[in-house]
Amino acid sequence: MPALVLLLLAASFIIFISIYFAPGDPLATLAGQRSMPPERMEKLQAQYHLDKPLMQRYFLWLGDVVRLDFGESISLREPVNDRIREAAPVTLFLVIYAQLLVVLIGTVSGSIAACFRGWPDTVIMVATSIGVAIPNFVAAIILTMILAVNLDWFPVIGDGENFWDRLYHLTLPAISQAIVASALLSRVARSSIRNELQNEHVQTAIARGLPAGLTFRKHVLRNASGPMLSVVGLQVPAMLAGTVVIERAFDLDGLGSLLLTGVNSSDFPIVQAVALIMVTATVVINVGVDIVLAFLDPRIRLDRRQ
Amino acid sequence: MALLEIKHLSVVLPVGGSMRPIIEDLSLEIEQGQSTGLVGESGSGKTMTARAIMGLLPEGAQVTGEILLNGQSVLRMDRHQLRQMRVNDVAMIFQDSRAHINPVRTIGDFLTETMIINHGYSKRVARYRSINLLEEVGLPQPEQQLRRYPHELSGGMLQRVMIASTLHSGAKLLLADEPTTALDVSIQSEVMALISDLQIERSLAMILVTHDLDLAVSICQNIAVLYAGTIMEMRTATDLYNDPLHPYSSALAKCRPSIDHQSDRLVTISGSPMSAFDAPEGCVFSDRCGYAEDNCKTERPGYTQKVDGSVRCHRSDDLRGDLVPSIRWT
């Protein structure tokens, strides 16, 4: 717990202090090298507490940020918070959708490859070898070209209105994002499940007459899920970063697009806000994964306590 | 009708790239309520025999012969019948309980899962039954044990849990595969006594797979001595120990040093134990046997029934009386 908070503080400090690495006056950087009327400059100065000493500035800034007050966007003249509130749901939907696909495809294909030798195994191994080499933006272009433009099965761009429309619109983006991660998960699942299948306690379950399906779920899969979960956890920063690319490829109005908008208009408040959100999400999710891992294997819990 | 009949069982397993025989022409009969020790050294095929009875042979195994449990052929059972057999008729105690119990699930889960899934008990009843079983096997504080995980219990306690799990199913045949070998010496006799008591109380038939001839003789009514995948001799425990019919059984008995007799040299059998696929032509024991003659090396002896047991040896009639170990057990 304290390690988590420390990490977040350190990361936020880096984001805070990064502005001072820019050449010239921080105020000018914040203003995005634009010339602005003096009142706005003063407002900016007050907003970022630039008249106060550095550490005080940091804590004031931190106070604002924790209350989700990210200041006002320079280019858009509206609170950054508003834009984030609009953009976050799309990104959230996309990331969850993609992650569900990863878990589903990875686990199922890995299980099949582990349990059935012969051609299913070979096919899946080949597919995963190829899958790992397909970056998300290339997949996006290929899928768009084939399925959206040529076959017209899916919309090319946009993120949809209601839930079902959104599901429809975000399918190709989610698939593009999920390919590499599900290939990786499939391999890890395959080796982890293969290992577990050879464990003696699985023999015991069968010898006691437990049905095969239940034995697989409760004794094999459950025990094998540790490494699989670790891989999923490691994929998280890549997933979050990947949304930037996917949102650009499919013209989605999420946090990733917002980041790019910020960069393209030299709007540091936006960039800073999205950066903070991404970093926080990464740390929180990693901690979450650790917690679940401890829950899955009681032996880890005991080691921790000791 | 005997509870279990094994007739001319042969098992060939894929090892590396080739097919290797592990069990050859093994025949055995177990009656209800009888305990039989299956004694053999490593590679003799004793564990494979137990697994064959449960239908747990590894993939790719080629099996010939017959295993009849209550008159039904195990080798020809489909998946459902095998499951039924494992649920109702046969129970197995494994050697290394720490490896054979799922480490991420509680002891309670281990004990109750078969009750709930195979026999349809409710969770509450299953818990209650589990506590009773743990008391029967002598575990203190059974309610608390249910909540513990395997790594929190000692090897001896885990083995008792394993034993407890075999008791509720009403199985009539118990297979115990080296149940105490992995335990500390001080615990071994306690656990073995527990198994023996339970077997007698519930009139269970039992096959005790072990490499320890002394142990088998002290617990079991009958002994079958295995070597290189086949039975060399099968007799009642007392008869076998006092008057062995086969040179191998005699040698095994002589090899055990006795605590009340001092000797200058430990007795050994020259050579090392082998599996069926390493065995020579003719009698499998011929290259290590002190009594081997020419035809022992060329002709495989048949499994002959005698008055007081069965033996696989060309010379058993000649050697009668010579094979008695000088230190007797009464």
Next chain:
Amino acid sequence: MVDFRQRLGWLGILAVVVVVVIVTVSLLAPWLAPKSHLYGELGDQFAPLSSNYLLGADENGRDILSRLIFGSRTSLLGPLAVILIALIVGVPLAIASAWKGGLSDVIIGRFLDLIFCFPPVLTAALIVTLLNHRGLAPAVVAVGIAYIPWTARITRSAALRERFLPYITACEVQGFSVFSICTRHMLPNLSRLIVAQSTIAFGHALVDIAALSFLGLAIQSPNPDWGLMVGSTGSIARGEYGQAIFAGILIIITVAAFSIIGNRISENERN
């Protein structure tokens, strides 16, 4: 030669051939490209595949094939720089961390955790916004920093295994300095692993830099780059997927080749 064939398998050999071809093409680009990779004939916008434009022309009338050929340079140079940065910073940190153990190990570990929170896109976004400069340099720095934890972790676990092996202890007992033990004894034994992992990482770095170009944060038009070509909105908006597909396929093939080679090396090292 026979030894190579056994160790690589036919797939490995194919991968090596692919890499050799691409490296050769990038080195000989000026002599191989049929037309200019920077300038095009406006009248030849979206020219179809022909003997004149072997793979067609893009939205500015530039020859796609020539751009792909020259694009191979940044696609190879970028990842190379990334790996160098990651190794130069990561390996010494990892070995020091593994050697000293204790508090230094923990501190360095935390520091690496911190870097791990910042994916390349984020760091690149910050750099580009603050320095108001786009190009290969900021991209390489951003991705390079992001790869430090990865190389450090792998090197550290290998170094930990080596640390207490008898040959190292023997050196310590003989009074060699820590620095010379690490550089002259431990490092060579780790080098096989480092090379294998770096080869695999090369492919990933290629993808990461291409992604940044795709976003417009790295290589800028009119300079050619595979990532940039996949993201060419000028073409895609008008339904012309040609250069995007070709560039995309080249990326896939190159990444796959490096992954295969890297995997083969690490398999052999384990044997």
